[in-house]
Amino acid sequence: MVTTFGSVKVKSAASTLSGNSSVKGQHASPRKRAPIAWKTLVGLVLIFIELWLNTGIIWGGLMLIWAILGVHSGQTYILELLERQKHPVLFWMVIHVWLLFAAFFFMDNARIYGFCQELIFRLGVQ
Numbered sequence: 001m002v003t004t005f006g007s008v009k010v011k012s013a014a015s016t017l018s019g020n021s022s023v024k025g026q027h028a029s030p031r032k033r034a035p036i037a038w039k040t041l042v043g044l045v046l047i048f049i050e051l052w053l054n055t056g057i058i059w060g061g062l063m064l065i066w067a068i069l070g071v072h073s074g075q076t077y078i079l080e081l082l083e084r085q086k087h088p089v090l091f092w093m094v095i096h097v098w099l100l101f102a103a104f105f106f107m108d109n110a111r112i113y114g115f116c117q118e119l120i121f122r123l124g125v126q
Contacts (some may be wrong), residue, residue, distance in 0.1 A: 007036070060105030067098035 043062065050058035070076035074084040076094045084091045105113050 024114045056105040060102045060109075063098045063102035063105065067095050067102065070095050070098065 044079075045060065046058050050056075070091070076082050076098075077089060078094055082091045082094060106118070109125070
């Protein structure tokens with residue numbers, strides 16, 4: 001049902017919800033699907049893999065990616081959006097926290113820690 005107020009036509013909620021339009025020439029357009037957020041889906045899959053394997057490597061990788069993306073975009077997020085221009089000190093503190101967490105998760109893994117020790121030893125001997 002369409003009601004006219006002066007020159008403004010207003011549809012009733014019932015006709016809008018049912019998809020029926022009594023206005024000539026108007027058809028309910030099909031909803032366009034949003035593009036698939038594949039990066040988010042990959043991130044969710046990685047989180048579930050990490051929860052299953054419990055290695056810490058994926059958490060370290062995600063923290064490193066968040067730090068890199070934050071520096072690249074100039075924005076990061078902890079409970080609220082932080083922009084490099086508006087909150088430079090907090091922005092860089094959060095980026096450094098992401099990097100420290102990434103380093104912690106990587107070094108907590110025995111294989112990565114052993115590899116780093118071996119690399120340091122070989123570079124130091126030569």
